Amino acid sequence: MAVLNEEQEMLRDMAREWAANESPVTEFRKVRASGAPEAFDRAAYAAMTEMGWAGIVIPEEHGGSDFGFLSAGLVVEELGKTLTATPIVMNTIAASAIVLGGNDEQKAAWLPRLASGAAIGTLAIDEGAKHDPAAIATQVTDGKLSGTKAFVPEAHGADLFVVAAKDGLYLVEKGDGVSLTTRNLTDQRSHADLTFDGAKAQKLANGGESLLDDVLDRARVLVAAEMLGMAQAVFETTLDYLKQRVQFNQVLATFQALQHRMADMFADLAQMRSAVEAGLQAIDSGFGIARAATVAKAEANRVMHKLSNEGIQLHGGIGMTDEYDVGFYLKRSRVLEATWGSTSYLRDRFAAIGGY
Structure with missing residues (x-):
């Protein structure tokens, strides 16, 4: 097992106690039974953001704690034990994309909101039934993004999409030019196919080709x-x-x-x-x-x-x-x-x- 410092042990223990007491599998059953497209409990997610879990990989100057991915993994592991329905994994990855590739303006605009729970982010990468980053056909012309994305997780509750296009990753807000079609998968969580039709997009230009x-x-x-x-x-x-x-x-x-x-x-x-x-x-x-x-x-x-x-x-x-x-x-x-x-x-x- 990984050697944890005192702060990481406290974080893990807090997540373990909260998941066991506040988000057992019975809570997932309630979310599933509700049939809500978002497929997660907003109040539960608000509690997570109040405890700082949405900002673990976000720098302190943008409202996070910058505890790193091992710390984030400790929280996610405990939530996985009880099948907690939450967008925290996808939100964390969307935030990391902005940390890696965003400019100062993009970081200032989005990272504090993702850390506080004021906004939720997710990834929109694949365009077919199988994961294949080499087969991306989505294009951006004059700052407008057009294309389709399949099986986007946490799409219904997301405010921001990190979208893969032919020439890199882009930030696209939910709104004009973005439509979604629900995908009902066996885990009964939020999944959707997205269609982008001239949606306004900002490129994450600082992360390099990788x-x-x-x-x-x-x-x-x-x-x-x-x-x-x-x-x-x-x-x-x-x-x-x-x-x-x-x-x-x-x-x-x-x-x-x-x-x-x-x-x-x-x-x-x-x-x-x-x-x-x-x-x-x-x-x-x-x-x-x-x-x-x-x-x-x-x-x-x-x-x-x-x-x-x-x-x-x-x-x-x-x-x-x-x-x-x-x-x-x-x-x-x-x-x-x-x-x-x-x-x-x-x-x-x-x-x-x-x-x-």
Whole structure:
């Protein structure tokens, strides 16, 4: 595990306590049942922003705490454990894009609002069913952006879109020239297809040619941190179930074959944690980010896929019913596995980074 300083330990403990007490899975059930397109609780998000979680990677001069990505990952992991429906991951990535590529005016205009919760940001990158940054066709002419984006997360509640075009990343406000069509995915969170028709756009011109890759690497690692929290919750929930469920007059946890499966899950979870924390630390250090981010997301995909499957199997068929929470983790994991790179995409990218 990563070595945390005192402030990071306090931040993690605060997030853990808040998520357990104020945002358990029952709160996600309420959000899901409401059917609201935003698919998150505004009051809960306001509480998060009051605790400073939306501004963890934002510099102090713009209203943030500048605690770094490891600190942000600690919060996201705890929220992932309870499936908290929140735009905080996408908002953090949108803020990081502005920190990396924005000019002074853009930073002053948006970072304080993203940190305080006055505005919410998200990424609009892909244009097809699969993640492929090389296939971007969106164009900007005379400051007007036109194109389409598919499966944009947190689109319904967003005020600002960080949009990938052929020649870089642009800031586009929700409003004229922006329309969205709801996508109902299995995790029942906010997703939409966006159409930009001459929307006013400002380029993030200071990040260099690697800006898109740099932002996506940060997105991959932070999504992997959410998956880490989910995987931990699936493991603990499944273990508790095996300790309680009686079959053939014996508690399931006493069967050696099931003990072996749980031991394998525990080992995979430890490996996943190592990869995710290495990715977060690489971003903060500025060294080896692309490689570490690729490994973190690929390992998160692999382990979360396995643990979510095992969680369902060890619960039996009831695991997919609404009575039990474990099925919600599987559904969310399938969406996150495809977000910012499937396992096959990431393996190809790792090979390319290594020159293979």
